[in-house]
Amino acid sequence: MSQLSTTAKRAGWRFASSLPALFGVLVFTFLLMRVLPGDPAVFFASGPTAGKEEIEMIRKQMGLDKPVPEQLLRYLGDIGSGNLGRSLTTGQPVLADLQSRLPASLELTFSALLI
Structure with missing residues (x-):
């Protein structure tokens, strides 16, 4: 049980330590979109x-x-x-497009990994 507890703590620490980097990437992409011309x-x-x-x-x-x-x-x-906003091509919410297309993408990815 202590090994599971140690692994869970380590996974939790890694997840928590990745949050500042994720926040930085989100702020960077936001600012990049505001700086671009047009x-x-x-x-x-x-x-x-x-x-x-x-x-x-x-x-x-x-x-x-x-x-x-x-x-x-x-x-x-x-x-x-x-x-996540609306898709420019379909006009649907991006999350709905991801949910409908992700299974096929994962199938192709795992098939390619097996080959």
Whole structure:
């Protein structure tokens, strides 16, 4: 029983020690998306020919009209609650797309490992 307890403690410690790195990666990717040139609202609208009203509406929907710290907190909250956003190709929630496609991906991965 003590070996199981030691292993569980070690696994718990490794998991806890990985949380700061995960937080750092999330903050880095968030900031990277804000530093890149171009306006995401224009991209999500119908392109550069979109009207100002449409772009402003999309900015408001995406929360881009809020201050960056508030956007970061919302981003971290969404990631923490499992809200990964909407897919650009299907328009479905990303989590639903992952759930429908992950079994086939895992099957291919494990088949390739066996070969």
